[in-house]
Amino acid sequence: MxxxxxxxxxxxxxxxxxxxxxxxxxxxxxxxxxxxxxxxxxxxxxxxxxxxxxxxxxxxxxxxxxxxxxxxxxxxxxxxxxxxxxxxxxxxxxxxxxxxxxxxxxxxxxxxxxxxxxxxPLSSLLGGARRTEIPAYASLFKYNNPDEVTENCQRAIGDGFNYIKLHEIAEPEVRAARLAIGDGVPLMVDTNCPWTPYQAREKALSFKPYELHWLEEPIFPPEDFNSLARLGLEVDIPLAAGENACTAFEFQNMMEAGAVTYVQPSVTKVGGITEFRKIITLAELHGTTVMPHAPYFAPGLLATLHLLSTMPDECLAESFFYKTIDATLYGDAISAKDGSIKVPTGPGLGLEPxxxxxxxxxxxx
Ligand SMILES: [Mg+2]
Missing domain, CATH: 3.30.390.10 (Enolase-like, N-terminal domain)
Structure with a gap:
């Protein structure tokens, strides 16, 4: 071959x-x-x-x-x-x-x-699927505008999502989201590494009333695992990171430092499925949960769905929430419906572009 x-x-x-x-x-x-x-x-x-x-x-x-x-x-x-x-x-x-x-x-x-x-299907090569569909969270664009956050949170809930993730760094946008979706819907905030450890502590505490499911990448640089570990303990909010970590070796360092509650390998960045599966094993050994970074619409999302289907925990897929005009690579086969995405069942990745x-x-x- x-x-x-x-x-x-x-x-x-x-x-x-x-x-x-x-x-x-x-x-x-x-x-x-x-x-x-x-x-x-x-x-x-x-x-x-x-x-x-x-x-x-x-x-x-x-x-x-x-x-x-x-x-x-x-x-x-x-x-x-x-x-x-x-x-x-x-x-x-x-x-x-x-x-x-x-x-x-x-x-x-x-x-x-x-x-x-x-x-x-890929899931069979990886040990077998434990589930046929994966719950997905709506991963919203960065709006920097509370009204647009409100509007898009309502749109996501209306489209059947049961989890919402923002890409925002200010308290008014986080508050707007919580008000829009109510108390029962898990809310995550992805900040993309904007702060020093001190600033991150102040900001995280300002988000405390909104009961975040996780706070993602609050500290720059992303590989400052010791500061992440300290922050998590100080603010008592689950932290998530990993889309900017590469290979299982860096994830091992992250887990050994106790940096985060949720590790977020990204299959198109981390070294592919081969590295990702090592990270799943590491996470099992460290009692850490994998929540992949996957704002994709291409083979990387298919691979992520197969990987998620094999994990012991029911983990969430990321559904970058948007309106694509005119065309997608796989029709609507990888769009979330009723808050979940079906794991493709054909050979290999399961769908052809x-x-x-x-x-x-x-x-x-
Ligand atoms: Mg992120």
Missing amino acids: KIAKVESFLVQLPYTTGGAGKWGNLDWTTLDYVMIRIETESGLVGWGDGFGYGSARATKAAVDYMIGPTLIGRDASNIAGINHDLQQENHIWGRYGVTMFAISGVDIALWDIAGKAAGL DLDVIKDFGAKD
Whole structure:
């Protein structure tokens, strides 16, 4: 089962945010994905994706020039070996960032091929699914505006979500969300590393009345695990982090420090399914719960659903809450319905991307 071809496609799905706010330097008119297609000599095709958005073009370049060419002729079924070799051969370019995003996407595509070769869904290769659908939380855009937070929380609840996550850093937006959804709905706040440990303590205490299910990434830099551990004890709010940690080694450090209640590996960033499954095992050994980072609409979300289906705890999937205009890669198969997403049951990742969408919304430059 030799690898014959590795291709990548930058896909830009049109998108509206549901508000007027701006988030970082991106204009958020499209969701940018790096789709990776691997084909074997026998004609089996696997799909993966490496983390995109603002890094999409750089991740694509890493696939095209650093990672892809070295795969030709290798045995596609030797997934762990390929993952290890790619990490070792490329470690001098950094153990995090676009190099690992590219390796992650390749790894996902190889698992897709393995499932198709076996005629089994990925969850079966990972030990077997314990559940057929995964409860999902609505992960809202960053609005910086209490009225827009209220409106979009109500929209999410109306669409059947039973958990809401904000991307906000100020108390008025958190208060607006709690008022909009009522007391019984779990509310999470993702802050994306804005504060020093001291500032994080002050802010976390200001959120205390709103009974957060978790507070996500309150401290910069994200690898300051000791400060996270201290903060969790001081404010007595469950903390979550991990989308910016890479490989099982860094997660081991995080868990040994007792940094968070919820670890959040991201399958398109962390080293793919191969690294993610090691983190599931580590979490079991440390009594920590996995709550994946997965604001995706591409193969990474399919892989995450399969991984979640095998875990001992019923963990939540992330459903980046939005209105995509015109096109999605998998129709509505990975949209949450009644607050849950069904785990695909076909071989490999279980669904095939719409090739017309990849063509029609491919980057033109
Ligand atoms: Mg996050």
